Amino acid sequence: MLKKLPLYLVFALFASATYAQTIVSTSPQDQNVVLEEFTGIHCVYCPDGHAIAKAIQDANPDRVSLINIHVGSYANPGSGEPDFRTPYGSAIVGQTGLTGYPSGTINRHVFPGRENTPGGTAIYRNFWTLSSSETMAIGSAVNVAVEAEIDVQTNILTVHVEGYYTSNSPEGTNLLNVALLQNNTKGPQTGGNMGNNYVHMHRLVEMITGQWGEIINTTTSGTFVDRTYTYTIPATYNNVPTELADMEVVAYISNTHQEIPSGNRAYPTYTGLTNANDAFVRYVEDIPNTCLATVAPEVNIQNMGQNAITSLAIDYTINGDAHTYNWTGEILSLHSETIMLPEVSYTIQTTNTVGVSVPNDDNNANNSATTTFDQAIESTGTVNMVLHTDGYGSECRWNVKDGSGTVIYNGGPYGNNQTINETFTLTSDCYSFSIIDTYGDGGGSVTLTDHLGMQVYYTNGQYGSGETSQFSSNGVLGITQNQLDNISLYPNPASSTINVKNAENASIQVFDILGKLILSQENIAMDAQINVSQLQVGTYFMKISKDNFVTTKRFLISK
Numbered sequence: 232m233l234k235k236l237p238l239y240l241v242f243a244l245f246a247s248a249t250y251a252q253t254i255v256s257t258s259p260q261d262q263n264v265v266l267e268e269f270t271g272i273h274c275v276y277c278p279d280g281h282a283i284a285k286a287i288q289d290a291n292p293d294r295v296s297l298i299n300i301h302v303g304s305y306a307n308p309g310s311g312e313p314d315f316r317t318p319y320g321s322a323i324v325g326q327t328g329l330t331g332y333p334s335g336t337i338n339r340h341v342f343p344g345r346e347n348t349p350g351g352t353a354i355y356r357n358f359w360t361l362s363s364s365e366t367m368a369i370g371s372a373v374n375v376a377v378e379a380e381i382d383v384q385t386n387i388l389t390v391h392v393e394g395y396y397t398s399n400s401p402e403g404t405n406l407l408n409v410a411l412l413q414n415n416t417k418g419p420q421t422g423g424n425m426g427n428n429y430v431h432m433h434r435l436v437e438m439i440t441g442q443w444g445e446i447i448n449t450t451t452s453g454t455f456v457d458r459t460y461t462y463t464i465p466a467t468y469n470n471v472p473t474e475l476a477d478m479e480v481v482a483y484i485s486n487t488h489q490e491i492p493s494g495n496r497a498y499p500t501y502t503g504l505t506n507a508n509d510a511f512v513r514y515v516e517d518i519p520n521t522c523l524a525t526v527a528p529e530v531n532i533q534n535m536g537q538n539a540i541t542s543l544a545i546d547y548t549i550n551g552d553a554h555t556y557n558w559t560g561e562i563l564s565l566h567s568e569t570i571m572l573p574e575v576s577y578t579i580q581t582t583n584t585v586g587v588s589v590p591n592d593d594n595n596a597n598n599s600a601t602t603t604f605d606q607a608i609e610s611t612g613t614v615n616m617v618l619h620t621d622g623y624g625s626e627c628r629w630n631v632k633d634g635s636g637t638v639i640y641n642g643g644p645y646g647n648n649q650t651i652n653e654t655f656t657l658t659s660d661c662y663s664f665s666i667i668d669t670y671g672d673g674g675g676s677v678t679l680t681d682h683l684g685m686q687v688y689y690t691n692g693q694y695g696s697g698e699t700s701q702f703s704s705n706g707v708l709g710i711t712q713n714q715l716d717n718i719s720l721y722p723n724p725a726s727s728t729i730n731v732k733n734a735e736n737a738s739i740q741v742f743d744i745l746g747k748l749i750l751s752q753e754n755i756a757m758d759a760q761i762n763v764s765q766l767q768v769g770t771y772f773m774k775i776s777k778d779n780f781v782t783t784k785r786f787l788i789s790k
Contacts, residue, residue: 243301249656250415253393253568254376254377254378254391254393254786255374255375255376255393255394255395255455256374256376256395256399257395257397258374259370259371259398260370260371260374260397260493261367261368261369261370261371261398262295262338262366262367262369262370262371262492262493262656263295263296263336263364263367263371263375263414263493263494263541264287264291264294264295264296264329264337264338264366264367264494264714265296265298265300265337265483265491265493265494266284266287266288266295266296266297266298266299266335266337266359266363266777267300267323267335267336268280268281268284268297268298268299268319268333268334268335268433269300269302269303269324269327269329269332269333269334269335269353270286270299270300270302270305270332270333271301271302271303271304271305271306271307271315271332272299272301272305272306272308272312272313272315272418272419272420272421272429272431272671272695273304273305273307273420273421273672273695273696274305274332274333274420274421274422274669274671274697275421275422275426276332276333276356276422277305277332277333277357277420277422277423277536278345278420278422278423278429279301279333279356279422280332280335280356280359281335281432283359283360284356284359284433284590285295285297285432286336286360287360287363289360291363291367291697293379293424294367295378295524296481296483296494296496297432297433298318298410298412298433298435298456298481299412299431299432299433299434299435299544300317300319300323300324300435301315301316301320301434301435302316302317302320302324303318303320303321303324303329303332304672304713305332305672306320306334306704307672307693308574308693309461309671309673309693309694309696309697309698310694310695310698311695311698312418312419312695313416313418313419313470313471314469314470315416315418315431315434315469315471316469317332317436317437317438317468319435319436319442320347320435320440322442324353326352326488326489327346327347327351327352327353327712328346328347328348328349328350328351328352329337329351329353330347330348330353330387331347331355333355333356333601334347334353334354334355334356335354335356335359336352336353336354337354337359337362337363337366338366338484338490338491338492338493338494339352339485339488339489339490340362340489340490340491342353342354342358342362342364342365345358345362347657348487349742351771352489354382359408363608369575370398370579371397371492371493372394372396372397372398372399372400372492373394373395373396373397373400373405373450373484373492373493374394374397374493375392375393375394375482375483375484375493375495376392376393376394376495377390377391377392377393377480377481377482377495377496377497378391379391379480379498379499379500380499380500380501380502381464381475381478381499381500381501381502382501382502382503383475383501383502383503383504383535383565384503384505385463385503386463386464386465386466386475387461387462387463387464388402388411388439388461388462388463388464388478388480388499389459389460390409390439390459390460390461390462390482391458391459392407392409392456392457392458392459392460392475392482392657393400393455393456393457393458393459394407394447394454394455394456394484395454395455395456395617396450396451396452396453396454396455397452398452399450399452400450400470400486400492401486402450402486402487402566403450403482403505404446404447404448404450405446405447405450405485405486406444406445406446406483406484406485406486406487406488406542406670407440407444407445407446407447407456407458407482408438408440408443408444408445408451408483408485409438409439409440409441409444409460409480409481409482409484410423410435410437410438410439410480410481410482410483410740411436411437411438411462411464411478411480412433412434412435412436412478412479412481413434413473413474413475413477413478413479414432414433414434414477414478414479415430415431415432415474415477416430416431416432416434416471416474416477417429417430418431418471419671419695420697421670421671421672421696430475432682433479436473436777437462437468439460439462441640442462443485444485444738445458445486447652448485455542455598455664456484457632458491464478464628469590472514472531473756474565474566474567475499475501475565476563476564476565476566478498478499479496479497479498479499479576480496480497480498480499480582481494481495481496482494482495482496482497483495491600501565504535504536504537504564504565504744504782506535506536506592506593506594507536507537507538507593508535508536508538508540508592509534509535509536509592509593509594509597510532510533510534510535510536510540510543510559510562510589510592510598511532511534511594511597511598512530512531512532512569512587512588512589512597512598512599512600513531513532513533513565513600514530514531514602515528515529515530515531515585515587515600515601516528516530516531516569516602517602517604518528518583518585518602518604518610519604519637519700519701520604520605520606520607520700520701521579521604521606521607521635521661521701522579522595522606522607522609522661522662522701523579523661523701524576524577524578524675525574525576525577526549526574526575526577526583526585526604527571527572527573527574527575528547528549528571528572528585528587528602529569529570529571529572530545530547530566530570530572530587531567531568531570532562532563532568532571532589533562533566533567534562534563534564534565534566534567534590535564535565535594535597535660536564536593537564539561539562539563539564540561540562540565541560541561542557542559543589543590544556544557544558544560544566544589544590545557545570545587545588545589546587546588546589547585547586547587547588548584548585548586549570549575549577549583549584549596550578550580550583550584550593551584552575552577556570556572556573558570572587573695579606579646580602580606581605581606582604582605582606583603583604583605583606584601584602584603585601585602585603585604586599586600586601587599587601587713588600591601607661607701607702607703608685608687608699608702608703609685609703609704609705609787610657610681610685610703610704610705611631611681611682611683611685611704611705611706611707612656612658612659612704612705612706613654613655613656613657613681613682613774613781613783614654614655614657614659614679614680614681614682614687614704614709614710615650615652615653615654615655615679615680615681615682615781616629616651616653616654616655616664616677616678616679617650617652617676617677617678618642618651618652618653618666618675618676618677619648619650619651619674619675619692620645620646620647620648620649620650620651620674620675621647621648621673621674621675621692622647622648622776623647623670623674624643624644624645624646624647624648624649624674625644625645625646625647626644626668626669626670626674627643627644627645627666627667627668627675628641628642628643628644628667628668628669628697629641629642629643629664629666629667629677630642630665630667631655631662631663631664631665632662632663632665633660633661633662634660634661634691639655639747640655643667648675654740654774654781656740656742656772656774656778656783657704657706658704658706658744659703659704659705659706660703660704660706661702661703661757662701662702662703662704663699663700663701664679664687664688664699664700664701664702665697665698665699666690666692666694666697666698667696667697668695668696668697669696670696671695671696672693672695673693673694673695673696674694675692676689676690676691677689677690677692677701682781686760687700687702688700688702715734715737715775715777715780715781715782717733718731718732718733718734718737718775718782718784719731719732719733720732720773720784723786723787724786724787724788724789725763725786725787725788725789726763726764726788726789726790727762727763728760728761728762728763728764729761729763729786730759730760730761731755731759731760731761731773731775732757733757733758733760734755734757734759734775734776734777735755735756735757736755737754737755737775737776737777738751738752738753738754738755738775738776738777739751739752739755739759739773739774739775739776740773740774740776741762741763741766741771741772741773741774742771742772742773742774743769743770743771743772744769744770744771744772747755749766749771760769761773763788766788767788768788768789769787769788770785770786770787771785771786771787771788772784772785772786773785
């Protein structure tokens with residue numbers, strides 16, 4: 232039984248958490264479908280599976296329950312990505328015979344000739360519609376109904392489930408399962424062409440009755456099952472915020488851990504909305520370490536009142552400097568919105584504090600929030616990168632941008648399982664380094680260090696579709712290592728030719744004062760002569776690399 236009620240009916244229909252009315256049918260019914268879809272955030276074809284499942288449910292809204300289970304390698308989050316996995320997914324998928332994504336089970340039933348693996352319950356998406364239609368035409372030994380409510384003051388979810396056996400179950404013992412889902416969660420998805428704004432639906436967050444459910448000991452015709460569960464919904468699952476307005480409950484009975492004769496779903500109704508106007512400043516989004524002198528904070532505001540929020544005067548401070556943003560829009564009761572505040576200039580400090588507050592309303596205890604962020608690492612003017620590709624080097628890209636957003640260095644694609652060494656000669660500025668995987672599942676490790684050995688950036692390869700990190704440069708180029716002390720340049724200033732003495736088998740790169748690469752040469756002779764006749768008058772830097780050591784020498788061109 233599907234129940235979706237507007238909030239204004241909540242108080243009239245659910246004044247008490249006690250359920251007295253019988254909600255399950257006692258007449259024989261055909262099976263309802265429980266479609267468990269195994270998915271992830273780096274799954275190219277999963278959005279197509281989601282669309283197929285949604286079409287099945289849309290055609291049969293009272294008879295089809297969808298449970299999306301994030302599990303497997305495609306569900307592994309990269310750095311900064313949300314973790315939608317649960318403690319239950321691996322065991323559930325482990326009994327299905329799944330071999331590819333997206334796959335799913337229809338009532339955990341074996342459909343011969345359609346399985347991923349012979350005898351398994353996992354079937355590919357092209358079989359879901361047919362298998363669902365067949366399932367809904369088969370009589371069920373048991374009917375299932377469910378209703379739920381959430382107290383928004385305590386986050387306590389109360390779930391009432393009833394089952395009625397219209398015939399004997401083939402199993403003497405059955406299991407009652409209650410799954411809690413969350414809808415409308417924006418996050419990354421490799422497929423779907425929505426980047427990090429893909430909307431994940433029917434996402435399993437908790438099995439209220441545990442991994443395999445609670446035992447039903449009597450499963451003969453005429454047996455009535457009536458159970459109520461209470462569960463406190465946490466603020467987050469794996470640091471992904473919960474949204475009370477987006478919760479959904481699915482209840483189903485299984486004969487064993489596999490075959491499901493029927494199930495049902497419900498959207499909770501809500502109690503505890505005691506305030507007419509209540510804007511809850513839940514949190515200020517984390518701000519990564521930065522060297523920029525401007526910042527645009529983002530704040531998440533939830534409406535905990537009965538009336539819609541259509542305008543707010545949002546005050547925010549950066550290191551004590553005050554600003555105000557007059558926001559207009561609409562946030563419905565129990566819904567939330569992340570609002571980007573206007574970008575403002577500030578004086579950067581080692582640790583910076585952002586405070587956000589909204590005007591007084593019916594509850595002033597939740598009207599403000601703060602966060603802090605740090606100044607980015609300062610490097611010297613010489614930064615070395617060591618990048619390892621994985622078995623899919625063609626997916627790897629990277630770039631370095633200066634403070635104006637101009638790409639000054641970049642690379643990729645590469646071969647498989649390679650080690651890439653690059654050196655960046657930087658002036659005094661704020662820079663960003665981005666590592667990108669075009670498939671969305673990360674790659675090999677990447678390390679950036681300056682010539683003093685300070686680590687500017689590191690990833691072990693778990694960066695998903697990519698990540699960006701800022702750092703500043705003081706413009707001081709690399710010092711001379713002992714192994715390169717004897718290398719000298721002459722004449723200096725030079726006009727047409729410059730000699731490089733004692734640099735046998737070294738590699739050289741010449742940069743102008745802005746860090747632009749002018750020329751390069753590898754494996755030079757002991758006393759090499761470099762043609763600089765085409766260079767304009769001015770100051771240049773020669774980076775000399777040998778045996779993993781680097782030195783940078785300054786020289787002048789005069790005519």
